[in-house]
Amino acid sequence: MFRDRRAVVLDLEGVLYAGTEVLPGAKDFLCALNERGIPHRFITNISRLTGADVRAHMAILGIDPGPGKVVGALDWAGEFLKRRYGAGRVLVLGVETLQAAIRSAGFEVVPPWAEARADIVLVGLDEGLTHFSLSAAARAVARGAHFVALNPDVRAPREGGSFELGGGAVVLAVQAAAGKAPVVIGKPGPFLFEQAMAELGVKPAEAVMVGDNLRTDVAGARAAGMASVWINRWGALPGDPEVKPDLEVRRVDEVLPHLPGGRG
Incomplete structure (x- = not known):
């Protein structure tokens, strides 16, 4: 075939x-x-691991990836924003690794309490998510900030057919509150x-x-x-x-x- x-x-x-x-x-x-x-x-x-992290995880599991490289949403997030928006201030709902990737791409990362300064809101999987930060992201998007989702996955597969919430669940919350759909990187x-x-x-x-x-x-x-x-x-x-x-x-x-x- x-x-x-x-x-x-x-x-x-x-x-x-x-x-x-x-x-x-x-x-x-x-x-x-x-x-x-x-x-x-x-x-x-995957919202919280770099390509290098993924390959390390595979090695721990005894999976040999061979020469295959990982093309991940987290690693490419900064490049995506640069190509689409050029520059700006980004409010990031996501792990510190994602925030660091955005800074490395030349963007200023603003905290939730500075939502009014955000030109872009980037939403991934935020394990430290609070009601305040979620509300701030939604308000920034409603105000007119560009809305970008790392991915739309509401579930992440786990052992034995189980799952945990994915970053897409956070994306849906912001989308529902702001009344605006995101551009998706992944x-x-x-x-x-x-x-x-x-x-x-x-x-x-x-x-x-x-x-x-x-x-x-x-x-x-x-x-x-x-x-x-x-x-x-x-x-x-x-x-x-x-x-x-x-x-x-x-x-x-x-x-x-x-x-x-x-x-x-």
């Missing part, structure tokens, strides 16, 4: 691992990609897909995206012109009539027969 595809783009959580649980087929899949010489990138909406927006394909040196028609989220991974890939695979781990999740993957499987290694060098 994907024998003519030159590269693979992979989601991480829910595809290779969930929290500290390595998912079935993950190690075999990456090993096969490396053995077949299929270039790949990991693309993630999936399903095109930005991270474009960065991954640029690093791989391929066109959309030459790449396939593998992910577990129909609304972000599959819909985003299709909008970017890429083929898509949906990992439906439990085999019981309902499909979406508006989002159709090219292939649906239970575990990631079931994709291998459909890639270059596969049999079957």
Whole structure:
């Protein structure tokens, strides 16, 4: 099915691992990609880890990512803001790592109590979120500040099929209170897909995206012109009539027969 595809783009959580649980087929899949010489990138909406942090987490889990680099929303947030807005003062709802990334990109990060100075409100996963900071972000957006979401994910997969709230839940709160929808850095927006394909040196028609989220991974890939695979781990999740993957499987290694060098 994907024998003519030159590269693979992979989601991480829910595809290779969930929290500290390595998912079935993950190690075999990456090993096969490396053995077949299929270039790949990991693309993630994770709000609190840099690409280096993600690779370190994979190493702890015993997952060898090989030469695949991580294209993450957190790492690319500053570049996204620079390209879109140039400069400005940013109110960040997010972990200190995200705030540091925005400062490194040349932006001034303003605290919630200085909401009136914010030109941009960037919302990620804020583990220290308070009613005051959430209200300040919503007021700034309602006043006219640009509203940017790191990602729209309301859930983050965890061990045993469980989950925890994702940054998208915070985004929805700000959106509801401010009455304004955000621009999205991560999936399903095109930005991270474009960065991954640029690093791989391929066109959309030459790449396939593998992910577990129909609304972000599959819909985003299709909008970017890429083929898509949906990992439906439990085999019981309902499909979406508006989002159709090219292939649906239970575990990631079931994709291998459909890639270059596969049999079957």
